[in-house]
Amino acid sequence: MFRPRTTQEVADIVRACAVEQRRITIQGGLTGLAGGASPDADDVVVSLERLNQIVEFDEIGGTLTVQAGMVLQSVCEHVENAGWYFPLDFGSRGSCQIGGNVSTNAGGNRVLRYGTARELVLGLEVVLPDGQIVSMLNKGLKNNTGIDLKHLFIGSEGSLGLITKVVLRLFPKPEARYSALVGLESFEQVAALLKSARANLPGLSSFEVMWQDYMVAACGAISREVPFNGEHPLYVLLETEGKLSARNENDLQEWLETQIEAEVVADVILPQSGEQAAQLWHIRDAIGELLAGMAPYVAFDVGVPLSKTPDFIHTVRTKLKQSYPQAQSLYFGHLGDGNLHIVTGPYDESVLIDVEALVYDEISAVGGSISAEHGIGRIKKPFLFHSRNAEELGLMRSLKQLIDPDRRFNAGRIYPD
Amino acid sequence: MFRPRTTQEVADIVRACAVEQRRITIQGGLTGLAGGASPDADDVVVSLERLNQIVEFDEIGGTLTVQAGMVLQSVCEHVENAGWYFPLDFGSRGSCQIGGNVSTNAGGNRVLRYGTARELVLGLEVVLPDGQIVSMLNKGLKNNTGIDLKHLFIGSEGSLGLITKVVLRLFPKPEARYSALVGLESFEQVAALLKSARANLPGLSSFEVMWQDYMVAACGAISREVPFNGEHPLYVLLETEGKLSARNENDLQEWLETQIEAEVVADVILPQSGEQAAQLWHIRDAIGELLAGMAPYVAFDVGVPLSKTPDFIHTVRTKLKQSYPQAQSLYFGHLGDGNLHIVTGPYDESVLIDVEALVYDEISAVGGSISAEHGIGRIKKPFLFHSRNAEELGLMRSLKQLIDPDRRFNAGRIYPD
Numbered sequence: 001m002f003r004p005r006t007t008q009e010v011a012d013i014v015r016a017c018a019v020e021q022r023r024i025t026i027q028g029g030l031t032g033l034a035g036g037a038s039p040d041a042d043d044v045v046v047s048l049e050r051l052n053q054i055v056e057f058d059e060i061g062g063t064l065t066v067q068a069g070m071v072l073q074s075v076c077e078h079v080e081n082a083g084w085y086f087p088l089d090f091g092s093r094g095s096c097q098i099g100g101n102v103s104t105n106a107g108g109n110r111v112l113r114y115g116t117a118r119e120l121v122l123g124l125e126v127v128l129p130d131g132q133i134v135s136m137l138n139k140g141l142k143n144n145t146g147i148d149l150k151h152l153f154i155g156s157e158g159s160l161g162l163i164t165k166v167v168l169r170l171f172p173k174p175e176a177r178y179s180a181l182v183g184l185e186s187f188e189q190v191a192a193l194l195k196s197a198r199a200n201l202p203g204l205s206s207f208e209v210m211w212q213d214y215m216v217a218a219c220g221a222i223s224r225e226v227p228f229n230g231e232h233p234l235y236v237l238l239e240t241e242g243k244l245s246a247r248n249e250n251d252l253q254e255w256l257e258t259q260i261e262a263e264v265v266a267d268v269i270l271p272q273s274g275e276q277a278a279q280l281w282h283i284r285d286a287i288g289e290l291l292a293g294m295a296p297y298v299a300f301d302v303g304v305p306l307s308k309t310p311d312f313i314h315t316v317r318t319k320l321k322q323s324y325p326q327a328q329s330l331y332f333g334h335l336g337d338g339n340l341h342i343v344t345g346p347y348d349e350s351v352l353i354d355v356e357a358l359v360y361d362e363i364s365a366v367g368g369s370i371s372a373e374h375g376i377g378r379i380k381k382p383f384l385f386h387s388r389n390a391e392e393l394g395l396m397r398s399l400k401q402l403i404d405p406d407r408r409f410n411a412g413r414i415y416p417d
Numbered sequence: 418m419f420r421p422r423t424t425q426e427v428a429d430i431v432r433a434c435a436v437e438q439r440r441i442t443i444q445g446g447l448t449g450l451a452g453g454a455s456p457d458a459d460d461v462v463v464s465l466e467r468l469n470q471i472v473e474f475d476e477i478g479g480t481l482t483v484q485a486g487m488v489l490q491s492v493c494e495h496v497e498n499a500g501w502y503f504p505l506d507f508g509s510r511g512s513c514q515i516g517g518n519v520s521t522n523a524g525g526n527r528v529l530r531y532g533t534a535r536e537l538v539l540g541l542e543v544v545l546p547d548g549q550i551v552s553m554l555n556k557g558l559k560n561n562t563g564i565d566l567k568h569l570f571i572g573s574e575g576s577l578g579l580i581t582k583v584v585l586r587l588f589p590k591p592e593a594r595y596s597a598l599v600g601l602e603s604f605e606q607v608a609a610l611l612k613s614a615r616a617n618l619p620g621l622s623s624f625e626v627m628w629q630d631y632m633v634a635a636c637g638a639i640s641r642e643v644p645f646n647g648e649h650p651l652y653v654l655l656e657t658e659g660k661l662s663a664r665n666e667n668d669l670q671e672w673l674e675t676q677i678e679a680e681v682v683a684d685v686i687l688p689q690s691g692e693q694a695a696q697l698w699h700i701r702d703a704i705g706e707l708l709a710g711m712a713p714y715v716a717f718d719v720g721v722p723l724s725k726t727p728d729f730i731h732t733v734r735t736k737l738k739q740s741y742p743q744a745q746s747l748y749f750g751h752l753g754d755g756n757l758h759i760v761t762g763p764y765d766e767s768v769l770i771d772v773e774a775l776v777y778d779e780i781s782a783v784g785g786s787i788s789a790e791h792g793i794g795r796i797k798k799p800f801l802f803h804s805r806n807a808e809e810l811g812l813m814r815s816l817k818q819l820i821d822p823d824r825r826f827n828a829g830r831i832y833p834d
Binding site for chain 2: 058060061062104105107111115116118119132133134135136137138139140141142143144145146147148149151152154155156159160171172173174191195198199200202203242243303304305306307334337338339367368369370371372373374375376380384387388389391392395396398399402403414415
């Protein structure tokens with residue numbers, strides 16, 4: 001294992017591996033959920049953990065240039081201390097590295113407002129599998145000078161290049177966040193609420209949906225009372241960002257009242273403090289506690305068109321119950337982005353792959369994505385054909401063949417053989 | 418010239434050209450500003466004008482799938498009639514086609530809020546130079562399933578593939594727009610105003626800057642009085658979108674008052690009607706009228722880091738004046754996005770290329786972009802090295818060689834020989 005401190009050291013290691021015909025596994029914070037960082041037996045492991053310095057903080061233009069091994073939480077805290085904001089956020093923030101976030105095109109809770117990692121990256125520096133350093137440290141929002149090469153490396157999970165530096169786009173730091181939990185009676189109402197929220201809440205930053213069984217199970221797992229006694233089939237936990245003002249709180253409250261009057265929303269909890277809001281978010285974030293009791297389980301991170309979501313869930317729930325009556329399936333996720341999470345178990349180890357196949361078949365049927373945010377890695381490689389057709393896979397293989405003909409970087413991941 | 422109506426017809430033409438070893442120039446609305454659509458003598462011209470139908474309008478998920486030849490204004494009007502909004506907008510909206518917008522990664526007036534065309538595209542269908550149809554009609558905001566191939570075709574100006582369909586991301590339609598024109602005394606204040614606007618105006622959609630000589634010249638060209646008697650060195654024309662409410666107008670007014678109190682802003686015009694606002698925007702859009710009186714001129718569309726903008730302008734203005742005292746240079750642009758426009762003239766035809774070289778040398782010096790939004794085409798090809806280093810150009814050429822080895826599509830554009 002190597003832990004380089006500079007781009008030049010990285011390039012030297014990569015070049016040495018090319019000469020020695022060794023394969024490389026790139027490691028960041030080891031928080032990925034697709035098995036992309038687990039090495040094969042003979043792989044040289046290159047860890048980015050010491051490549052963690054700030055290169056430049058442009059406090060006028062609003063950009064931060066960092067080495068790829070910097071931990072996400074450190075990135076966020078550094079800019080917040082100066083009144084700026086990097087909005088990428090999710091549970092592993094204290095361990096994951098920005099290079100890993102970019103190479104997997106991480107999503108998280110605020111994609112609805114700020115986009116995925118891809119939309120937050122202005123420039124990159126990468127080392128190619130032959131050891132060449134390609135510096136594309138653009139800082140501008142707009143730069144139309146030929147092919148936008150950075151997009152080859154964002155979201156391709158280290159398979160084409162090793163990211164060594166990132167130029168991040170910053171935003172003004174919001175003064176406050178406001179959350180609300182609502183209970184609804186149908187998915188039609190959820191979709192109506194989302195459209196109204198996008199139109200009426202300019203600071204809308206998160207729109208998370210939990211189905212009833214998830215809500216009840218999650219509260220059970222963290223030993224807290226179920227809001228609304230769990231009597232509604234659907235729950236939305238939303239968040240807005242903005243100035244710290246009574247007016248913003250009132251705006252949110254007034255909008256919620258209009259949604260109650262319009263019979264879109266059946267019930268509302270409006271937290272009166274940061275702690276109360278955090279308790280609600282704890283329910284949404286209770287995955288770890290939940291999964292502990294469901295093993296062996298399968299966890300899905302899928303993209304489903306909003307209009308097809310209720311039928312998709314109904315079909316999957318029904319088919320799973322028919323084939324595996326002893327297992328439960330729970331549904332929740334970043335529905336504002338069309339990203340649905342499913343956790344289902346317990347199963348016998350031997351049928352886990354059949355459960356995956358069942359769900360991914362239904363994903364094909366709705367033209368969805370087998371991986372909305374977690375990536376393909378090793379785990380979803382056998383199922384990639386559900387979301388990518390033959391022409392797409394052909395073009396992907398050609399690009400891999402062009403840039404990494406000897407399969408030096410993260411071999412055996414993503415590209416079906 | 419061919420005017421195909423379906424993707425299959427396009428693919429057939431492309432395949433026939435490959436067999437006959439003919440080169441193709443792809444044409445959309447012929448509004449591009451980099452000469453990318455002008456054919457060589459023996460080129461087969463493929464016009465997208467008849468490929469202009471709507472494929473699917475998902476009014477729940479908020480996506481519109483269209484054939485690439487649909488005119489931008491038609492796209493916008495179609496979705497607005499149903500309460501949705503496609504925010505890409507600029508002067509040529511009545512002629513330009515969405516396929517051209519995507520292939521050039523068009524920008525326009527609302528990049529600050531909604532991003533460039535790249536951020537508004539969810540999926541594509543393209544025909545490759547060998548005639549293969551690659552369908553990537555993703556509709557989800559999040560889809561991490563390997564390399565995101567569409568980014569090869571967005572902004573690469575037809576050099577890698579011919580776009581035949583586009584899946585567009587829609588937004589809720591704003592009820593109203595509010596504009597304000599302010600006069601400021603220094604660029605420091607412009608930067609402070611921008612940061613405050615982004616933090617305090619959640620509906621901020623445009624932030625355009627005009628330097629004094631542009632303001633005076635533009636008003637002269639359209640025969641109107643100069644706001645504030647043209648006494649300020651800098652002007653910002655900004656726009657917010659949101660609900661139609663007295664409250665939104667008051668919010669904008671109150672915020673402007675705080676900026677006056679903080680001595681960021683020296684003077685304000687707050688239009689009381691849509692027509693008054695339109696008159697202000699007419700000054701910003703008066704390029705055509707201005708250029709008529711400055712020929713032979715050079716028009717620049719550059720990306721400059723915000724913090725370096727005043728020095729950049731000072732240097733360019735001074736150097737141009739020294740070498741060409743009879744010519745004027747005017748500065749304005751989408752400064753919220755770091756995109757500066759310069760128009761300068763009149764010059765003797767024989768020195769136009771020297772004027773370009775002078776400005777692009779200064780762009781190199783600040784690490785800027787020679788093309789923020791208009792693209793490279795034929796016109797900026799000789800200068801591409803200012804914004805792309807040898808490794809980037811090498812990788813771009815490799816990709817062109819992989820996907821279009823016979824240089825069938827838009828030959829002679831972008832890639833320096």
